[in-house]
Amino acid sequence: MKTTEMAIIGAGPAGLSCAVEAARAGAKVTVLDENLKPGGQLFKQIHKFFGSREHRAGTRGFRIGQQLLDETEKLGVEVLLNSTVYGLYEDRLIAYIKDGRDHTLKAEKIVIATGASENALAFPGCTLPGVMGAGAAQTMINVNRVLPGEKVVMVGSGNVGLIVSYQLMQAGADVVALIEAAPKIGGYGVHAAKIRRAGVPIFASTTIKEVLGEERVEGVITVELDEKWKQVNGTERQFEADTVCLAVGLSPLTELAWMAGCEFAFIPALGGHVPIHDRNMETTLPGIYVAGDVTGVEEASSAMEEGRLAGVAAAESLGYIDAQKAEELKKEIWGRLDALRTGPFGEGRRAAKFKQLSSRRLMA
Amino acid sequence: MIQKTGVIYQGYPSEQELSKSPGVPSDERIKRGPVAFIECVQEIPCNPCEEACPYGAIAVGQPITNLPRLDEKKCVGCGACIAKCPGLAIFVLDGSEQKAKISFPHEYYPLPQKGDVVDCVDREGKAIVKGIVLKVVKSPKYDATAVVTVEVPMEYIKIIRSIKRPGRS
Numbered sequence: 001m002k003t004t005e006m007a008i009i010g011a012g013p014a015g016l017s018c019a020v021e022a023a024r025a026g027a028k029v030t031v032l033d034e035n036l037k038p039g040g041q042l043f044k045q046i047h048k049f050f051g052s053r054e055h056r057a058g059t060r061g062f063r064i065g066q067q068l069l070d071e072t073e074k075l076g077v078e079v080l081l082n083s084t085v086y087g088l089y090e091d092r093l094i095a096y097i098k099d100g101r102d103h104t105l106k107a108e109k110i111v112i113a114t115g116a117s118e119n120a121l122a123f124p125g126c127t128l129p130g131v132m133g134a135g136a137a138q139t140m141i142n143v144n145r146v147l148p149g150e151k152v153v154m155v156g157s158g159n160v161g162l163i164v165s166y167q168l169m170q171a172g173a174d175v176v177a178l179i180e181a182a183p184k185i186g187g188y189g190v191h192a193a194k195i196r197r198a199g200v201p202i203f204a205s206t207t208i209k210e211v212l213g214e215e216r217v218e219g220v221i222t223v224e225l226d227e228k229w230k231q232v233n234g235t236e237r238q239f240e241a242d243t244v245c246l247a248v249g250l251s252p253l254t255e256l257a258w259m260a261g262c263e264f265a266f267i268p269a270l271g272g273h274v275p276i277h278d279r280n281m282e283t284t285l286p287g288i289y290v291a292g293d294v295t296g297v298e299e300a301s302s303a304m305e306e307g308r309l310a311g312v313a314a315a316e317s318l319g320y321i322d323a324q325k326a327e328e329l330k331k332e333i334w335g336r337l338d339a340l341r342t343g344p345f346g347e348g349r350r351a352a353k354f355k356q357l358s359s360r361r362l363m364a
Numbered sequence: 365m366i367q368k369t370g371v372i373y374q375g376y377p378s379e380q381e382l383s384k385s386p387g388v389p390s391d392e393r394i395k396r397g398p399v400a401f402i403e404c405v406q407e408i409p410c411n412p413c414e415e416a417c418p419y420g421a422i423a424v425g426q427p428i429t430n431l432p433r434l435d436e437k438k439c440v441g442c443g444a445c446i447a448k449c450p451g452l453a454i455f456v457l458d459g460s461e462q463k464a465k466i467s468f469p470h471e472y473y474p475l476p477q478k479g480d481v482v483d484c485v486d487r488e489g490k491a492i493v494k495g496i497v498l499k500v501v502k503s504p505k506y507d508a509t510a511v512v513t514v515e516v517p518m519e520y521i522k523i524i525r526s527i528k529r530p531g532r533s
């Protein structure tokens with residue numbers, strides 16, 4: 001059986017940031033990821049990130065991903081790719097499949113940084129080829145360089161829906177409409193403004209009534225919603241389209257945390273059931289940490305900060321960082337996290353995170 | 365249909381929102397020469413514009429959710445902030461000559477060429493008037509965001525914010 005000091009599950013922004021902090025402190029780190037390439041969702045983020053200099057604002061996401069990879073390499077972090085973790089057992093034993101064979105890895109500390117998956121939406125025609133997650137479309141255009149279609153209806157006006165609409169147009173598609181069930185646009189106004197001036201109409205209080213087509217998507221019928229979210233007859237619109245992208249939220253990928261026996265809290269603002277953790281990102285199980293979207297859906301910038309936090313805390317508890325130095329580092333990271341959780345878009349998440357952090361105390 | 369105005373309904377700031385924004389220069393300043401016009405009206409955690417300005421004309425400060433505040437006396441309209449704004453929300457307007465010059469960020473290929481006559485669009489993407497491309501600036505510092513300057517009749521200086529995407533009319 002293979003052993004390591006620190007095992008990180010997921011090589012996305014949270015996992016890689018965690019690896020960098022822990023390895024820099026001197027810990028022996030192993031990162032596992034089910035994909036063929038590390039980086040998680042960072043390599044499809046071709047837009048410039050928000051935040052401040054410390055958050056790498058103004059830098060395109062894929063460049064941040066490359067820098068994280070370079071750092072992990074320089075620090076000698078072991079990255080096991082094509083490695084699907086399917087079990088987290090007692091005494092911090094990880095079971096995973098690589099190259100069709102079972103393997104186990106025992107670690108003193110484990111960080112679960114598995115991210116989130118896209119939510120689906122049910123409507124007549126939702127199983128037709130051409131209906132896909134917005135994140136899937138983003139992977140196709142920005143990683144695999146395949147255009148999923150030429151005429152797209154985007155569902156959902158959060159930042160994912162707005163950004164992917166923009167990137168689909170950059171890739172050469174037309175976004176014929178963006179619809180949003182809520183009465184107002186959910187994401188940043190500046191992202192909405194980019195697609196509006198490219199001519200994309202945004203229809204609020206609107207949902208999909210039906211997707212038309214025999215073998216694949218050929219058109220979309222939308223319908224408006226009243227204040228009670230009921231469809232209003234006679235408000236239908238029809239769009240010619242070959243692709244429907246769903247950007248209707250994400251859900252934390254928490255299976256491994258459930259399996260390990262972590263305690264959870266139900267916090268809708270963070271995407272549903274999320275593992276409870278403390279200010280060190282440690283769950284209710286000693287030695288098992290969480291970081292990134294698995295702890296509550298936010299964005300890559302916060303995921304990276306949470307990863308750093310878990311990395312510092314785990315390295316401290318392994319004895320690689322003294323208490324005073326660790327306290328300083330954690331304070332800095334918390335300052336940056338708090339900065340990302342301010343303003344009208346961040347306050348709700350800050351309150352939700354506070355609830356998550358307090359849950360442990362309530363249980364104790 | 366969208367009836368309410370404002371960025372959360374229309375997807376772009378209303379005139380009222382812009383008039384209250386600390387990033388928007390006065391009409392007199394626009395008439396004096398090129399100046400940044402920051403269409404950032406929501407308090408989001410973001411401040412690269414502050415650092416982008418070599419003249420210290422843009423301040424965000426703490427907390428970083430503050431709206432960017434433009435010092436129109438310090439701003440020389442160099443446009444260094446245009447490509448740095450991750451929200452592509454900064455423009456440079458020049459109302460000092462007979463025709464208006466509007467500079468904006470542009471991230472669609474193929475890029476327009478200097479001298480092209482192009483369809484200039486408003487904040488809803490509607491083609492309003494033809495304009496001439498005066499300049500297309502690409503720089504490694506801009507990291508693949510081009511800054512395009514078009515010339516249009518003066519009456520459109522507060523209206524035109526981009527051009528039609530390539531191949532669309």
